Each structure stands twice: as C-alpha cells, then as structure tokens.
C-alpha cells in the first residue's frame with residue numbers, strides 16, 4: 001500500500017483546507033502557497049502516488065480531474081482569460097507531495113512554462 005500524504009487527510013476533512021470542489025472521485029482545494037491569484041490543487045480521492053501509478057481503473061477519476069478543472073475555472077472567473085494545468089511527476093518533475101494532483105493556475109498572465 002502506498003503511504004498516505006497530508007492530501008488524504010484534507011480529502012477526509014480531518015485537517016483544514018479551503019476546499020472549492022468535491023465529488024465522489026476528486027477533491028479540489030486552494031494551494032497553501034499560491035503561485036498565482038488562483039492556485040487550486042485537484043486530486044483524486046483515491047491515493048494514486050504519481051502519474052506512473054495510474055492504471056486503466058483510474059481513467060474515470062483522471063477524466064473527472066479535467067471536468068472539475070473546467071468547473072472551478074468558471075467558478076473562479078478565469079475561464080475566459082485562460083489558465084494553466086500542471087501535473088508534476090517524481091523528482092525531475094518537481095513533485096513534492098506523492099498523491100497525484102493537478103495544479104490549476106490563473107488570474108494573471110503567466111510566464112513561460114519552462115526557464116530558457
């Protein structure tokens with residue numbers, strides 16, 4: 001069994017977080033260290049550590065992460081101006097929390113995705 005992270009406790013509402021969306025497959029909450037005016041993390045309720053651990057069984061939850069992203073962007077008023085979705089994977093990807101998550105960033109003009 002993979003080791004739980006703080007995100008599982010947030011999903012179960014055992015520790016506080018600013019949850020902006022939750023359904024039976026995914027939970028979304030504001031990042032504790034926002035990198036943009038809107039910075040929300042969208043996570044599967046099931047503990048999937050990294051993209052490398054995704055299986056065909058997870059396709060409903062992975063798809064739901066995108067429909068949740070679209071809804072949250074509308075709620076946040078950034079759907080028209082646009083936004084960025086990022087999923088980091090393992091060390092070289094810069095992943096710090098090993099519970100798969102998608103960053104939803106927007107509310108300002110974002111810079112280049114990668115330094116030149």
Ligand code: 5GP
Nearest residue numbers: 006017029030031032033088094095096097
């Ligand atoms: P990663 O680098 O793994 O893609 O991103 C992890 C993100 O989780 C970081 O942006 C970090 O600020 C956020 N984070 C870490 N711990 C917590 C927490 O306890 N609560 C919330 N809301 N965000 C967290």
